[in-house]
């Protein structure tokens with residue numbers, strides 16, 4: 001595989017000098033970002049991104065599935081939703097859609113359901129196998145009527161992590177992938193608070209940090225530029241994780 005740095009250096013026709021001032025020059029920054037787009041395009045060309053990830057048997061499920069990141073959003077708004085057993089929770093579906101939606105938990109249950117036993121891989125080096133159930137994101141987006149300018153789907157969460165709102169985003173290939181679901185059930189029970197109650201994203205071709213918990217809003221956009229710090233997610237904005245790492 002050609003590494004990101006190699007490709008950037010190659011496409012820009014210059015050896016990376018390690019000079020930050022160079023990157024700060026608008027023209028150079030332009031070339032570097034174009035290099036990054038090329039890297040993404042190449043990675044996608046080399047992988048069948050619609051392929052399914054493995055699914056497992058019941059007896060392969062992890063006896064313990066740890067929690068990570070936020071374990072309870074703890075805000076007054078979330079505490080109120082939780083106290084009401086999430087009866088007042090609504091998932092907003094908006095942005096580049098013909099029919100914005102406001103979905104309750106029972107509404108999510110009325111879509112055709114997909115259940116899948118999959119492996120969750122966190123970049124921190126642990127994995128766990130669990131069972132997830134919910135509607136396919138593709139069915140929810142179809143109900144909302146996605147406009148043809150749609151390029152990304154942004155997921156906004158109820159929690160702040162280290163003071164910043166947690167959010168994530170994926171492109172339309174991942175959004176429409178058959179194993180991408182809005183999970184309200186884990187291991188045959190309602191999702192608990194630690195794992196993202198009442199609803200979290202399962203986007204199985206991605207590492208753990210993309211699987212946004214405590215979902216509040218799903219927004220279809222044509223650009224990530226105006227969202228957060230513009231890199232498409234909490235970790236991408238704040239810790240330099242790749243927006244597209246993939247599994």
Ligand SMILES: Nc1nc2c(c(=O)[nH]1)N[C@H]1C(S)=C(S)[C@@H](COP(=O)(O)O)O[C@H]1N2
Pocket residue numbers: 065066067068069070121122123157158159161166194195196208209210211212213214
């Ligand atoms: N809203 C929100 N979603 C999140 C996080 C978070 O802190 N807040 N952490 C992410 C990370 S890094 C991982 S590995 C998984 C952990 O999911 P789990 O707690 O169900 O194991 O959630 C992801 N989604």
Ligand SMILES: [Mo]
Pocket residue numbers: 068121122123124208209
């Ligand atoms: Mo993670």
